[in-house]
Amino acid sequence: MSATLAELRQALNAIEGTGFRRRPALPFGIGAIDDRLAGGGLRLNALHEVVGATPDLADDAAATLFLTGIAARAWGTVLWIVRRRDLFAPGLAQAGLATERVLYAEAADDAEVLALMEEGLRHRGLGAVIGEVKRVGLPATRRLQLAAEGGRTIALMLKRHGRSGVDPLGVPSAAVTRWRIGCAPSAPLAVAGVGRARWHAALVRQRGGESGEWLLEACDATGRCALPARLVDRPAAADGRDSRAAA
């Protein structure tokens, strides 16, 4: 019934022209990336894959934070299906994902992760479902993609590197976008210390769109990434905040 109501509500909005329309995609708020993405952002009713650039745990943590930022900008409760309990909620909260929004589930193996993800996607009451898997085949991802379609729950999959050294993005998948995130040296500061973290973000493959590669500044307290100041097409001094980085 609620789905019907939502449709009716949308139709009313379109007739009245109030200008408010629920977007089917989640934009990054960064023009360079949103233009490259097919729907102007990450499609909400689709599966997206993220991989750390190397098997190193630091890159794994970077990919984790990238997912955290996306989930933080989505709506509602987030179901995070983990394989081991090493997520640190204060760190996630600093990337914009408040701890009250997260529901954690621990799965015993990859098959269970996929089953729980599908359960969460079919519930339709979640904002995002995140699963950590190691090896997953094409049929399973297609199943998840089908489960995600028709809802507003964004399906995010953190793929881990296996022992064999096979690139997790090399296996076929039905995911709409596939990202590779790696650590990059942080924004330089004028004084000693660690600046805002930066990532090498690569959109490796995208259905209906082109790939791309960017140097991103990590999520701020609201889960938003940014481009480093000198890449933005305006004088760095006008921003003021990143004047040191531009100097």
Added chain:
Amino acid sequence: MSALAAAVADERANECSVPNTPGWRPGARWARGCADAVEAEIARLPAHQRPPMRELGRRSEAADHPFRALRPDEARGHVPFSLKDQPPAPPRRETMRAANPAPANPPVVTSLREGAKVVVHAACPAARALGLKRGLALTAARAMVPGLIVHPADPAADAAGLRRLAVALARKWSPAVAVGGEDLIFLDLTGVSHLFGGEAAMAARIVAVLGRAGHGARIAVAGTPGAAAALVRHGAPPGEPSFAAPRPRHAGMRQARQSNLADAPDFRIRHPRDDGNPYAPRRARQQEAAAATPDRVLLCPPGEDADWLAPLPAAALRLDSADVEMLRRFGIERIGQLAELPRGPLARRFARALERLDQALGRVAEPLDPVIPRTAIACRQGFLEPIATAEGIAHWLGELVPRLTAELAAAGLGARAIELVAERVDHVPQRLRIGLARASRDPAHILRLIARRIEEVEPGYGIDAMTLHVRRAEPLGPMPFDERLDAEAAPDLAPLIDAIANRIGMARLWRVRAVESDVPERSAAPAPPLAPDAAPPSRLAADDVRRLGDADHIPAWHPEWPRPARLLKRPERLDHVVAELPDRPPARFTWRGVSHRVVRADGPERIHGEWWRRLGEAHAVRDYFRVEDEDGRRYWLYRRGDGMRSVSGDLSWWLHGLFG
């Protein structure tokens, strides 16, 4: 010579307290043993029978200062001078169990605040023997009995315990059992007592059973609840000489009832109309048991209620004190006097008393409100032909679940745990248990949860019958629905949590709640997945000074201090660390065999051990650094110790978390 020895022995046998040697003086060394004996004898007396200080005369040792040994809050447990050699208090349970406790038992009372003063709510037999009774001011009681043990009374728990007892009685002894007051239970014996060998035997058995369970009880059997209630409190059979005042033994018992430390109820039992008894031999044995507890059971023969009630005081009619006082002013002290008076003039002023009198004499009905033991909810479906297919099981589940939810709705309950028991032909029951995160009786939801796990049922040669049991239930009233169709309702997560929890178990599904602790491992703790989001509103007044301590606007986690995205379950030791003391970050380190050169670093953030949790952490210090190596990987390291004091740590380096 032997005659002399005999004389000496004779002399020693009846030795006088004062030896016949010259130089007698009070307090001499030889007199002390004798004094000890006298003191022991005095200590053996109850407190109120001890001779006062002035009769004891001067004592050789100084008494304790009466206030020095008191605890600052109250004087419980310590006695200034006299009761030091009392044995320590036995556990409370034992005190309650003792029907006739030895005088060595220390007196125990419970206290209750009534208005501005604290009074004795109940007293144990030992305390009653010392003259403590209900309603006495606690300060007076403490003055009367030094060393009095006082526990706070809990009337609500007493009432709940009495109700539990009534339910237990209703399961075993009689179908109609009602709670009649704070220490009173009615049992309707109509058509019941012959099953237990007659009224006397049944009453004796109940007293014995309750005695084994630790409750002291009195029982009176009469024709009406009112008469039974009057007799059990004030009753004695007619012909006894002392009706004017209840005999001391009954007075003591009455106090025993009033004193119910936990629950020592009395039982009024309505007289049965049926006295048939097919168990004559057993009855004889049980009458012996009844004879063993003669003053706890009172049997009023049928038709003699009025005679037995007549000499009892008017208060026995369960009147409130104002009515009793009014009757007393009119010179009516006994029930018999009230019954003899013409009713017309009385009716206006004493309507309540007359109603109670009529109830006690059986002229007016007094309905009981029986407790109803809760019965387990289950739905069973037997099959003519055994079923063995998943489709068959699913079909019959579709029949059973709505029946179960209808029963739940009738009982006003929602299920939290449901078990499906499939009885196989070979008598190997197949059990399937599902849990629900929130009480629910939605048939579609429950059916979905069970149907998903049908394949776990092994039908074998076939299933004869299926039963759905409600294993745990909670009260669930009608649920409001959102009447505004244009508002977006918050999605209900309970079905999802049920589905996940029934797949992986509730222990592997959690939320995280913030804990106020700077130690990273302790700063986040798991919470139940359906935890209420908002804290209950504070009941403090708006201007209460304790509101200053409310820290709800201060987050438990500092938003600015860097925290990693992933925290290692246990910190990992780093090797080959090059760092300057006392507070410089490492220049290079080796973790898991890989050497890292640190380019940038932040820190230290010093975190002290929490000595209030573990004494070993009293001096422990961790200095945390956020470091970045030349590839841009960011780690969270710490060093044990502050670099100044060796007690704070051994200066070893550890990796604890990873920033993205």
